[in-house]
Amino acid sequence: MQYNHKEIEERWQKYWADKSTFKAENNSDKPKYYVLDMFPYPSGAGLHVGHPLGYIASDIYARYKRHKGFNVLHPQGYDSFGLPAEQYAIQTGQHPAITTETNIKTYRGQLDKIGFSFDWSREVRTSNSEYYKWTQWIFIQLFNSWYNKDTDKAEDITTLVSIFETKGNADVNAVSDEDIQGFSAEEWKGFSETEQQAILLQYRLTYLSDTEVNWCPALGTVLANDEIVNGVSERGGHPVVRKKMTQWSMRITAYAQRLLDGLNKIDWPQPLKDSQTNWIGRSQGAMVTFKVDGHDANIDVFTTRPDTIFGVSFMTLAPEHELVAKITTEEQKEAVEAYVEATAKRSERDRMADVKTISGVFTGGYALHPFTGEQVPVWIGDYVLASYGTGAVMAVPCGDQRDYDFAKHFNIAIPNIFEGADISEEAFADKGKTVIANSDFLNGLPYKKAMKTVIYEMEKRGFGFGKINYRLRDAVFSRQRYWGEPFPVYYKNGMPQMIDKKHLPIVLPEVEKYLPTEDGKPPLGNAEVWAWNSETAEVVSNELIDNVTVFPLELNTMPGWAGSSWYFNRYMDARNDGEFVSKEAVEYWKDVDLYIGGSEHATGHLLYARFWQKFLFDRGFLPVDEFAKKLINQGMILGTSAIVYRVSGTDRYVSAGVKDQYNTEELRVDVKLINSSDELDINGLKNWQPQFANAEFELEDGKYIVGREVEKMSKRWFNVVNPDDICEEYGADSLRLFEMFLGPLEQFKPWKTSGISGVYSFLKKLWKLFHNGDNFEVSEGEVTKENLKTLHKTIKKVEEDIENFSFNTSVSTFMIAVNELSAQKCNNKAILEQLLVLISPYAPHIAEELWSKLGYEESVAFAAFPTFEEKYLVESEKEYPISFNGKMRFKLNLPLDMSKEDIEKTVMAHEKTQQQLAGREPKKVIIVPGKIINIVG
Helix, strand or coil: CCCCHHHHHHHHHHHHHHHCCCCCCCCCCCCEEEEEECCCCCCCCCCCCCCHHHHHHHHHHHHHHHHCCCEEECCCCECCCCHHHHHHHHHHCCCHHHHHHHHHHHHHHHHHHHCCCCCHHHCCECCCHHHHHHHHHHHHHHHCEEEECCCCEEEEHHHHHHHHHHHCCCCCCEECCCCCCCCCHHHHHHCCHHHHHHHHHCCECEEEEEEEEEEECCCCEEECHHHEECCEECCCCCECEEEEEEEEEECHHHHHHHHHHHHHHCECCHHHHHHHHHHHCEEEEEEEEEEECCCCCEEEEEECCHHHHHHCCEEEECCCCCCHHHHCCHHHHHHHHHHHHHHCCCCHHHHHHCCCCCCCEEEEEEEECCCCCCEEEEEECCCCCCCCCCCEEEECCCCCHHHHHHHHHCCCCCCCCCCCCCCCHHHHHCCCCECCCCCCCCCCCEHHHHHHHHHHHHHHHCCEEEEEEECCCCEECCECCCCCCECCEEEECCEEEECCHHHCCCCCCCCCCCCCCCCCCCHHHHCCCCEEECCCCEEECHHHCCCCCEEEECCCECCCHHHHCCHHHHHHHCCCCCCCCCHHHHHHHCCEEEEEECHHHCCCHHHHHHHHHHHHHHCCCCCCCCCEEEEEECCCEEEEEEEEEEECCCCEEECHHHHHHCCEEEEEECHHHECCCCEECHHHHHHHCHHHCCCEEECECCECECEEEEEECCHHHCCCCCHHHHHHHCCHHHHHHHHHHCCCCCCCEECCHHHHHHHHHHHHHHHHHCEECCEECCECCCCCHHHHHHHHHHHHHHHHHHHCCCHHHHHHHHHHHHHHHHHCCCCEHHHHHHHHHHHCCCCHHHHHHHHHHCCCCCCHHHCCCCCCCHHHHCCCEEEEEEEECCEEEEEEEEECCCCHHHHHHHHHHCHHHHHHHCCCCCCEEEEECCCEEEEEC
16 A cells, blocks of 8 residues: 555545644643744745744644643634735735735645644634734723833823822822923812823823834835835835834833843743843943033933043934934034935934944034033934934043044044043053043042942932933834724824723724825825714714714824734633633633744844733733743745856856856746756746747756755745645655754754655655555564664654754654664554654654554544653663684674673583584683673684
8 A cells, every 4th residue: 555645634634624633722631731833924925845844843842742641722823914915905906805815825725734733713813803803902901001110010090190189290100201290289180181181191101202213105104123124125125214203102111121031031042032132222321411502402311431421522413313403503504404314214223233334414513511511512423323312422532432433534622531630541441440530539430439429420410310221212103004903092182092992893994095195194094984983982984073072093003013912812712702811711821831933023023022911911911921931943944046147248048067167147047947956947947937038058968057056945036945836746744854854943954855755755664664565554463672672762762852842853763763663574553553653743644544544533643642661772682793713603692691601601502603613622712791702712
């Protein structure tokens, strides 16, 4: 009977679906284990063979845990809001929901073909209104919360109102906007409702503010920093500029220290933790205020080196700083405005990365040194960011290389602060030890003491104070897009109002165009039915807006990270209509035990998700404040691109072996046109794209050999391999084993389809162990020591490998085991059924098929994992080489605990010994127990 992977895999995929084999229960006597993949965005291209790598690894572990007796939750869903579907809608007019549904069907079909043990009953889609209803609800909870520094957690906004009503805000210790005006309890009660709402907005965890954002005119939306590459949008490559817009933001900064501290209690990769640590960017120093000469204005600066304040030679503001226009002189206005305009075209990421370019413009204005009163020139420079610190730096050229280079480049005078000092310039440069200054309280003090001293003096004189600062900025939460979660917000007297939970979800309206309106409003500005009737609690026509009972709804939508910041909790109770997750479900599952996904989400999804988890924990909705105990970043499967060489300026292509004779250009072509020997299908290439139709080819040995390049698998490089093709030709089990066999899970590794045939041959060899010709045949006979030794060393190695996520070495172990059992001619049921359980997490289809052939009616998925027994690996015998005068003549198995006397008696009595001696008496018998036996004639 031949191994028919197509028939077998179709049968068992249908069986799992019909029986809901992998459906998890929310309450079980078994211990729980929650295995999660970062859910995919369903693109139109579908999956390539690189995408399932992490899914296969998580599936192996989920199946292993079921074998170990755990109640396993292993769900899957779709991060289905996103810019690509919206861009397609703009180009074609097709509603993003239709595009998304089509793409999801493609993804689901591909995932099912690979045989994942997902609990599809819990599938979520962020674009489904029954899901984003709860994203809207979480937004409302954030709006109705403030961060109390005294209790170090988020609290209901009503507790803040109570404080205002009884004490005013003088003693409120909150994370809030800067420069909040003080008021008494009596003044609070005298404010109008609109005034009170405006004040509360300065404290809420989600709030409206004028924010510098990355604006992409071509896409008509704000972009996050990680959506910009080399100054242009990642999607489409469009220019991006910085501009101020009124946006929703979230006070993730309230959680900065807790986000840092939480990294110590989760088992996540250290490089990922380092990324978050650096992104949050905790630093200790001082806030210093410089008065602007001739203006009623101050420049606030955060510095980690307040002890260097007497070395300040100039100040640099970010071009976007709010004081730039105010302090710029008439003579410098034109130059400053030109520089500001040019800077707006560069992303923050590019400006941070550019450490070589020196650029800036003098404003013409001056600040006053807080200690000496001397004038300090104020410049602007794009190396200073408005979103980092205060958007201003005090430049100390004698202590900072960049400040020094800037001063030299623009010929800014550097005062000699060493004149009359007790210490040298070289000592000043050694920042960790000493500082100097022309002051009676700092000169020559050790570094740490100088820091404390200068902060004390600043606080005493009223122009500075010690502070811990974070690089982390509040997260902009508005997007000028259509295809995203609508805000549950309407506006009354300009103030945002939340829609009650019982009226959620607020569903995306239909629009005629997916572009911004002609007057620059977001795409929802095109909706004709997008107003809120506060009396009937329903969405109504815009024509009914009277700002008395019918009000305008928010036109922005939420960013892509909104739905992905809490989806792991929804999986615990995915069909609950009354709560985002029930207390019972979340108390049972608590958190994700194993999370697998890409490292590119380190400072995006993973940081925001931790923020939301901590917030929901503070408010009592969740029992733990970290959502994933362990996280693994899987590596990437790289494609092997195929390259043809065109002679420059011609339509002639030369083979790889002769290309060095010409001046050539490289073009990548579809890898499907290349065979395993790197030969190009020339006719196929001519039919592939019109540009090759009339091409001429110079061959080598009658063949056109392409060049190969290992790089990211991408449609752009035509090196994508479709998993459907692999499953069709070799089967899903071969794909699963091969992807694991390529190398350690965390590493990058190249794909080469030709290598999969070896794994396919292994599966056929496994199949043969259970068959005698066309007949399924296993025995109930006696198990040999060799059989048990092979089995138990396999159990030991595979269990260790799975626990250590070393899946690649498990595949090698399976191959060795099958080879050994084949050599032993083992078809013993007791051995083979345990082997099937071992291999089931990796190759579940063939394991199910053979398990059923063994007579089992239940799925192999829940069979107990075999138990390793050390005794079967303990050697009790030794195969001795029996030599005569140093020449080995035969071998003999003897017990290891046999004495030398008994060994000699046994060997001498053996018939082969008697044949060799032919009646002669040996002169000597040399025995080294456990090693050699030599009979000297």
